[in-house]
Amino acid sequence: MTLKTSAIRMIAAVLAVCLIAIAPSSAQQIGVKRAVLLQRDLPIPGYEVLLVKATIAVGGREGKHTHAGTLVAYVLEGELTLEVEGQPTRVVKAGESALIEPGRVHEGINKGVVPTTAVVTFIAEKGKPLTTPVVP
Numbered sequence: 001m002t003l004k005t006s007a008i009r010m011i012a013a014v015l016a017v018c019l020i021a022i023a024p025s026s027a028q029q030i031g032v033k034r035a036v037l038l039q040r041d042l043p044i045p046g047y048e049v050l051l052v053k054a055t056i057a058v059g060g061r062e063g064k065h066t067h068a069g070t071l072v073a074y075v076l077e078g079e080l081t082l083e084v085e086g087q088p089t090r091v092v093k094a095g096e097s098a099l100i101e102p103g104r105v106h107e108g109i110n111k112g113v114v115p116t117t118a119v120v121t122f123i124a125e126k127g128k129p130l131t132t133p134v135v136p
Contacts, residue, residue: 029060029061029062029063030057030059030060030061030063031056031057031058031059031060031061031110032054032055032056032057032060032061032062033054033055033056034052034053034054034055035052035053036050036051036052037051037052037053037119038050038051039051041126042123046125046126046127047069047123047124047125047126048123048124048125048126049121049122049123049124050121050122050124050130051119051120051121052119052120052121052122053117053118053119053120054073054116054117054118054119054120055115055116055117055118056078056080056108056109056110056115056116057110057115058110058112058113058114058115059110059111060109060110060116061107061108061109061110062107062108062109063107063133063134064083064105064106064107064133064134064136065105065106065107065131065132065133065134066102066103066104066105066106066131066132066134067100067102067103067104067122067124067130067131067132068102068103068124068125068128068129068130068131068132069102069122069123069124069125069128069130070099070100070101070102070122070123070124071098071099071100071120071121071122072097072098072099072120072121072123073092073097073098073099073100073118073119073120073121074096074097074118074119074120075092075093075094075095075096075097075098075116075117075118076094076117076118076119077094077114077115077116077117078094078110078112078114078115078116078117079091079092079093079094079110079111079112079116080092080098080108080109080110080112080116080118081108081109081110081111082098082106082107082108082109083106083107083108083109084100084104084105084106085104085105085106086104091111102124105134
């Protein structure tokens with residue numbers, strides 16, 4: 001195996017792990033696509049920031065899950081019905097934002113008529129799973 005082939009396989013493996021780390025269980029989610037736009041260490045020791053583009057198809061849902069860090073989302077297109085444990089369900093429309101505290105059970109559902117696209121920022125401790133599915 002050449003050095004170039006080894007490097008390509010290593011990069012592919014790292015990307016696969018990153019995508020798995022931010023995605024809830026595929027058995028729970030329907031019509032959800034995520035792309036990591038940026039992942040960097042923060043000047044706060046042991047913490048990192050991730051910037052993710054999330055798209056949820058019409059009728060799609062994330063499945064109930066939690067995050068190890070704070071999530072801040074800005075909806076670019078469409079709308080998202082956001083169910084957060086301990087809070088009333090709300091609809092977040094294009095141009096609006098939402099914040100989810102670490103460990104809070106939540107789910108985003110696209111009950112609208114167009115795909116929902118959001119830019120999501122995570123501030124999280126390194127080494128902890130970013131997303132943890134909640135099994136009913």
